[in-house]
Amino acid sequence: MSTYEAHGTYTPTSGIGKWVDARMPLPRMMYDSFVAYPVPRNLNYAYTFGGILSFMLISQILTGVVLAMHYVASTGLAFTSVENIMRDVNHGWLLRYMHSNGASFFFVAVYLHMFRGMYYGSYKAPRELLWILGCIIYLLMMATGFMGYVLPWGQMSFWGATVITGFFTAFPVVGQPIQELLLGGYAVGDPTLNRFFSLHYLLPFMIAGVVILHVWALHVTGQTNPTGIEVKSKTDTVAFTPYATIKDAFAMMVFFVVFAYFVFYLPNYLGHPDNYIEANPLVTPAHIVPEWYFLPFYAMLRAITFNVGPIDSKLGGVLVMFGSIALLFIMPWLDTSKVRSAVYRPWYKLFFWIFVANAIFLGWLGSKPAEGVYTMMAQIATLYYFVFFLIILPVLGLIETPRRLPNSITEAVLERNRKSGAQQVASGTAASPETRG
Amino acid sequence: MxxxxxxxxxxxxxxxxxxxxxxxxxxxxxxxTVHYPLKKPVEQDWSFAGPFGKYDKGQLQRGFKVYANVCSACHSLKRVAFRDFHELGYSEEEVDAIAAGYDVEDGPNADGEMFTRPGLPTDYFPSPYENEEQAKVANNGAIPPDFSLIAKARGVERGFPLFVFDVFTQYAEGGPDYIYSLLTGYGEEPAEHVVVPDGLYYNPHFGSGVALAMAQPLYGDDVEYDDGTPATIEQEAKDVAAFLMWAAEPHMTERKEMGFRVMLFLIIFAAFLYLAKKQVWSRVDH
CATH class of the missing domain: 1.20.5 (Single alpha-helices involved in coiled-coils or other helix-helix interfaces)
Known part of the structure; x- marks a missing residue:
């Protein structure tokens, strides 16, 4: 039994409250999880994306449910029904732009959330399962995002679906049957669109289920924090409400400002113009590109242009792409360092930021045609991606000398405040005495 | 940090x-592979650009005239209904008259026959061809694309670092810029190494090749504007591009107006939350 479950101070006062608490203590669980739950007092804004992601999931489900009331999953009518939503459904344009840009911002938040986890070592013991559940959510998100992009039945929908389901044919023997199962035939058509619509409706609820497990696991182990040191005493933590709730709410509102900026002013910026052309199996677009959030993986897929023994370049590319995601799952065991936070790992910090820049670079390469110098750059960037996981993470933990760790979160906080306080005093005596409040 | x-x-x-x-x-x-278009679109000033952009109804009406008199001979506008023309500033009677100016096929009637009648506001814009095959045979094998979404379905890749700046300048007019540039881009002599296939017309602004199947459609003075604006080729191209942007995104003005209110609310609410957060966190060292 974790110490985190021993903080319950929920005492129902009303008669109904006591009655419910004795029978099914759901209010008690909510109170313990989102009010009394202790969080480290030094969490920064990088820790606010969990709340943002929960809200984005809810927003996607709500807008999606209404869109589904107007959408027709048929190759002859899908595109027209989406245009009908855009033109004639009351505020249909708002729902659709919120949903399509919401998918993008869901991924913006999840990438920042994942990078935060990598930077502060949130995947390390005892949080391996928490991390793996997160990876499963990410995988489900990718499947949902991909199938959602197919539904408007534009040119990129159709050809993206053709290319991506084509990956599976790279696998010998089982590949062809898997592809036919996914498509419901030999090519992307009505059966494909119908099953993608069905799955696109189903998967978000599976995500919601895994999110509950993810939060459960989080509340058993407790959150990490920028120092990477475990909570040791009560002074290390503050109550979730009001401290974390108000901070999360502020961060969420700032995130929404950026989200709304895209929805209302640049709703098609993150999309592709070709998707406003109805799908046509007889006309192939000049460049088939997936949505931006898949571009790094697309670049890695196309970087493999050579055969390795019995593995041809197509299978090699698919293996590299799936492998790049599989590596995330085993990351807790690839990192050999006992120190969690990059704050105290100078070399890891450097390689981490190169990894981030490399991922963005791969994304840019994914949007470029796979030819000439782009292919070579993609190969180098792919190499770094794998070297980071398979060589840097294991080796660095053995040879790196971490910086001195503070004894506790409280000590780290007080030490930092002492330093910045000393700076303030030195920087000016004119500072008003009541800066607090 | x-x-x-x-x-x-x-x-x-x-x-x-x-x-x-x-x-x-x-x-x-x-x-x-050579990347098309050979020449980037020429950026224009649009009344609907930017956070407070609005459609210029006079311009939309002029653009509609260009579409109706020139483009509609080959290009359909099948997702736009006559009733939508209220948004162009036309009155009920004017919309009725515009609709009645087109013949629409209806039926079958009680005798099982299809018949033609004058259009009603609830009708969608009739297409110039019965079907794609007819469009193809009339146009040397090329199908003139439908114009309902063309302003959102065309866009030239901006490239790094322009696409980063576009976020801050709110550049979302790649479609109309492209249409304007294409319509005014004819008439140039191709460079020596450029081979123009037979039956196609050279246009360095065309997005997927050196030449396209459409001959130069606008020359200037193709229409006579009701508001007396001189119908130069640039004016016509710009007006029809604006009209097509409206056809593709009829709720844009409404969207941007709502956007301003939403942004204002979110920013003020965020400011309050920030103050509340500061107040709450002032109770502990962090």
């Missing part, structure tokens, strides 16, 4: 140094 910013800066700098080199290498290297 300073370290973080410094590292990001260093990474960005490194990328900025590498990328121009990469482009240069690409240009020097062996001949790759």
């Amino acid at each position: 300073k370290h973080v910013i410094a590292t990001i800066g260093a990474a960005a700098l490194a990328m900025a140094l590498v990328l121009p080199g990469a482009n240069a290498a690409e240009e020097e290297g062996e001949q790759h």
Whole structure:
């Protein structure tokens, strides 16, 4: 039994409250999880994306449910029904732009959330399962995002679906049957669109289920924090409400400002113009590109242009792409360092930021045609991606000398405040005495 | 935090140094596929650009006239209904009259026959061809695309770093810029190494080749504007591009107006939340 479950101070006062608490203590669980739950007092804004992601999931489900009331999953009518939503459904344009840009911002938040986890070592013991559940959510998100992009039945929908389901044919023997199962035939058509619509409706609820497990696991182990040191005493933590709730709410509102900026002013910026052309199996677009959030993986897929023994370049590319995601799952065991936070790992910090820049670079390469110098750059960037996981993470933990760790979160906080306080005093005596409040 | 910013800066700098080199290498290297269009679209000033952009109804009406008199001979506008024309500033009677100016096929009637009747506001814009095959045979094998979404379905890749700046300048007029540039881009002599296939017309602004199947459609004075605006080719091209943007995104003005209110609310609410957060957190060292 974790110490985190021993903080319950929920005492129902009303008669109904006591009655419910004795029978099914759901209010008690909510109170313990989102009010009394202790969080480290030094969490920064990088820790606010969990709340943002929960809200984005809810927003996607709500807008999606209404869109589904107007959408027709048929190759002859899908595109027209989406245009009908855009033109004639009351505020249909708002729902659709919120949903399509919401998918993008869901991924913006999840990438920042994942990078935060990598930077502060949130995947390390005892949080391996928490991390793996997160990876499963990410995988489900990718499947949902991909199938959602197919539904408007534009040119990129159709050809993206053709290319991506084509990956599976790279696998010998089982590949062809898997592809036919996914498509419901030999090519992307009505059966494909119908099953993608069905799955696109189903998967978000599976995500919601895994999110509950993810939060459960989080509340058993407790959150990490920028120092990477475990909570040791009560002074290390503050109550979730009001401290974390108000901070999360502020961060969420700032995130929404950026989200709304895209929805209302640049709703098609993150999309592709070709998707406003109805799908046509007889006309192939000049460049088939997936949505931006898949571009790094697309670049890695196309970087493999050579055969390795019995593995041809197509299978090699698919293996590299799936492998790049599989590596995330085993990351807790690839990192050999006992120190969690990059704050105290100078070399890891450097390689981490190169990894981030490399991922963005791969994304840019994914949007470029796979030819000439782009292919070579993609190969180098792919190499770094794998070297980071398979060589840097294991080796660095053995040879790196971490910086001195503070004894506790409280000590780290007080030490930092002492330093910045000393700076303030030195920087000016004119500072008003009541800066607090 | 300073370290973080410094590292990001260093990474960005490194990328900025590498990328121009990469482009240069690409240009020097062996001949790759040529990227179209040969010439980037010429950016225009649009009344509907920016956070407070609005459609200019006079311009939309002029653009509609160009579409109706010139483009509609070959290009359909099948997702736009006559009733939508209220948004162009036409009155009920004018919309009725515009609709009645078109023949619409209806039926079958009680005798099982299809019949033609004058259009009603609830009708959609009739297409110039019965079907794609007819469109193809009338146009030398090329199907003139439907115009309902053309302003959102065309866009020239902006490239790095322009696509980053576009977020801040709210550049979302790639479609109308492209249409304007294409319509005014005819008449140039192709460079020597450019081979123009037979039956196609050279246009360096065309997005997917050196030449397209459509001959120059506008020459200036193709229509006579009701408001007395001189119908130069540039004016006509700009007006019809604006009209097509409206056809593709009829709720844009409404969207931007709502956007302003939403942004204002979110920013003020965020400011209050920030103050509340400061107040709450002032109780502990953190």
